Amino acid sequence: MEFRAPRGTRDILPSEIGRWQHLESCFQELCRLHGFEEIRTPLFEHTELFSRSVGEESDIVSKEMYTFLDRGGRQVTLRPEGTAPVVRAYLQRGLASQPQPVKLYYYGPMFRYDRPQAGRYRQFHQVGVEMYGAGTPAADLEVISLCTSFFNRLGVNGAELQLNSVGCSRCRPPYRERLVSFLKPREELLCADCRRRHRENPLRVLDCKRPGCRRAITGAPLLAEYLCRECSEHFLALLRLLDRSNIPYRENPYLVRGLDYYTRTAFEFVPREGNDSGSLGGGGRYDDLVEYCGGPATPAVGVALGVERILLAMGEPEGDRYSPGVYIACAPGEEEAEVEALSLARELRDLGVVAEPELTGRSLRGQLKLANRKGYRRVIIIGPRELEQGLFTLRDMVGGSQREYSRSDLLAEVTRPVSGPNSE
Ligand SMILES: [Zn+2]
Numbered sequence: 001m002e003f004r005a006p007r008g009t010r011d012i013l014p015s016e017i018g019r020w021q022h023l024e025s026c027f028q029e030l031c032r033l034h035g036f037e038e039i040r041t042p043l044f045e046h047t048e049l050f051s052r053s054v055g056e057e058s059d060i061v062s063k064e065m066y067t068f069l070d071r072g073g074r075q076v077t078l079r080p081e082g083t084a085p086v087v088r089a090y091l092q093r094g095l096a097s098q099p100q101p102v103k104l105y106y107y108g109p110m111f112r113y114d115r116p117q118a119g120r121y122r123q124f125h126q127v128g129v130e131m132y133g134a135g136t137p138a139a140d141l142e143v144i145s146l147c148t149s150f151f152n153r154l155g156v157n158g159a160e161l162q163l164n165s166v167g168c169s170r171c172r173p174p175y176r177e178r179l180v181s182f183l184k185p186r187e188e189l190l191c192a193d194c195r196r197r198h199r200e201n202p203l204r205v206l207d208c209k210r211p212g213c214r215r216a217i218t219g220a221p222l223l224a225e226y227l228c229r230e231c232s233e234h235f236l237a238l239l240r241l242l243d244r245s246n247i248p249y250r251e252n253p254y255l256v257r258g259l260d261y262y263t264r265t266a267f268e269f270v271p272r273e274g275n276d277s278g279s280l281g282g283g284g285r286y287d288d289l290v291e292y293c294g295g296p297a298t299p300a301v302g303v304a305l306g307v308e309r310i311l312l313a314m315g316e317p318e319g320d321r322y323s324p325g326v327y328i329a330c331a332p333g334e335e336e337a338e339v340e341a342l343s344l345a346r347e348l349r350d351l352g353v354v355a356e357p358e359l360t361g362r363s364l365r366g367q368l369k370l371a372n373r374k375g376y377r378r379v380i381i382i383g384p385r386e387l388e389q390g391l392f393t394l395r396d397m398v399g400g401s402q403r404e405y406s407r408s409d410l411l412a413e414v415t416r417p418v419s420g421p422n423s424e
């Protein structure tokens, strides 16, 4: 019998985990510096949370959710995105009564039944932040600039910030009507999805990537022309803040994002180089969602970024060939040497040094080969002669030079940081 992982999932192997951990710690550190605190919500929620907040007509809810009945007959869904669960926790757990703004971040797997392709998985990962109780353009800027700092620190170049205003519950409905009547005579051009949804959610047609839909919206009225005064002022103030913060951006009047809950600011980070793995992530303002979910009227803004896509955009890291730790080789079959190797390993770990003792009983030659393959530059060798004289051999795998040390000198030597691979 041969088991294989389900389509659209992947294993994150030890050889790649370093990049993941680097990305995660970079994000955590930036969130900490910006005053965001971590929240961890369940991987599944009641289906209704997503269908109501993300929107029945959205692609996510209509065709991408992992929904099932549990053994108690409840309909639950593996979370397809992070915002709705955080809003639910914000309301259910009393965060709404804490001093505002409440600033939260999350990291973890999300699930969508989507066509797997480069950088797109059915179990994928997102990092995201949510800010509740701040409605100013400055709050939008904080969230956007956290993202640009994140990309800078990771060395992700060429992520273009695109943004738009999708208006509010006052100015969007009249625009929506205009758009519906504009699209009506062009209905044959639309793809099947857009034909189905253009009456319910005509804005979605604006960011459909299919050629027919692109043609259908040529000359369409733009939401920018219909924004109410407050929405328009908010957007212009955000653009001024971005200018003064030296954050480059491009206005994209067709950007609406795939979720129904956005109001006013919507933004996305799009790779400039022609690759179709899609955006690195995006977000925006969702001033009505908390109230819609049963809470008090609360302005909110957030972002979610796709970890797999960012890792693709990061390119290859400069490999550090050598591990900073030590491998402890010992003469096979010598119990005394083994005991010494294990105790030395414990002592080194207490001093903060990565230490891996021999565990398989292979030959000394085989152990050195293994240490080399695992990238250890330094190997401690414990044999019968060393045990007798109370000395330890330290071998430098780069030049092959060896020196003998007393136990205390050895500890001092090994806890000293290693210099570059070509020194000596
Ligand atoms: Zn408005």
Ligand SMILES: [Zn+2]
Residues within 6 Å of the ligand: 190, 191, 192, 193, 194, 195, 205, 208, 209, 210, 213
């Ligand atoms: Zn379409």
